[in-house]
Amino acid sequence: MKSIKRVSALLLIFAIAIVSVFSIQVFASSNTMKVHYIDVGQGDAVLIESNSKYMLIDAGREKNTVADYLKKQKIKKLDYLILTHPDADHIGGSISIVNNYTIGKIIMPNKSHTSKTYENLLLAIKKKGLKITKPKVGTEYEIGDAEFTIIAPNKTYSDNNNSSIGLKLENGDTSFLFVGDAEEKAINDIIKNKIDISADVLMVGHHGSDSSTTEELIDAVDPDSAVISVGKNNYGHPTDSVLDMLSNHGVDIYRTDESRTIIATSNGKSVAIDADIFEHEAIENDSQIVYVTKTGKKYHRENCSALKSKIETTLDDVLSKGLTPCEICNP
Ligand SMILES: [Zn+2]
Ligand SMILES: [Zn+2]
Known part of the structure; x- marks a missing residue:
């Protein structure tokens, strides 16, 4: 009886091993x-x-x-x-x-x-x-x-x-x-x-x-x-x-x-x-660089064609001053 049990236990182990190898292969061939x-x-x-x-x-x-x-x-x-x-x-x-x-x-x-x-x-x-x-x-x-x-x-x-x-x-x-x-x-x-x-x-x-x-x-x-x-x-x-x-x-x-x-x-x-929703939108705003002119009411990207002179600042700063994005460069 004991040896039959041992044989069936071995068979079971074999079966599990075969199934796992098989599923690994199936997994590997599935096209990601x-x-x-x-x-x-x-x-x-x-x-x-x-x-x-x-x-x-x-x-x-x-x-x-x-x-x-x-x-x-x-x-x-x-x-x-x-x-x-x-x-x-x-x-x-x-x-x-x-x-x-x-x-x-x-x-x-x-x-x-x-x-x-x-x-x-x-x-x-x-x-x-x-x-x-x-x-x-x-x-x-x-x-x-x-x-x-x-x-x-x-x-x-x-x-x-x-x-x-x-x-x-x-x-x-x-x-x-x-x-x-x-x-x-x-x-x-x-x-x-x-x-x-x-x-x-x-x-x-x-x-x-x-x-x-x-x-x-x-x-x-x-x-x-x-x-x-x-x-x-x-x-x-x-x-x-x-x-x-x-x-x-x-x-x-x-x-x-x-x-x-x-x-x-x-x-x-x-x-x-x-896709995680990012919490650090505010941090990003802080650090995003935009450009303004001395008196302009818009803010711009660095290479904007409407920008005749430029002062570097942050998005956070211009938003706090109520400036709006330039329609040409759309920063
Ligand atoms: Zn589009
Ligand atoms: Zn389009």
């Missing part, structure tokens, strides 16, 4: 994808990584914020660079990305901008010998173990925002939706196209502006979570009506102005979102 909604203030920049392949959607306004972030992640090559549309809060940081990183494919809409930033971006792309791929709705691309499908733009629009590239990113059973700054007209065309845009995580269009998010879109996407990339702005982003609409649909809302960089991790089955 990370989506970093990088804090770029008012603007967009999203880094996606799957199986050591990388994609960047937009690059924020500032010259080096995103380039520095990629450097910290020790990234050398971007397999895809997607610039949703040529507005400065999306392409501003892309020139140093193009100059300093190896890029596999760059996808940009057929929409030009008269800005110097856009001109410089085209020059950088040309100098690097890169070809621009135009987005085609329905085209699928692979990124590591994940894949993405272009969902917009569905038409030619006169407006920059409506020309935004939209895409659905999928990793196993999980999915993420991006619509750039597309406004209602272009959003409606995405819905009309009948491509499946349901997703676990919606990146809220146009920094939470009410010109982008509609009830119909939220119904079609039916997300569990929404991420809003937004910073200090004079446009009222994110709009209360959009926040209410999402809350009423039971969607969890994450904001880069509250949590800074937000990282969503997909294991192919579910999505976990890492």
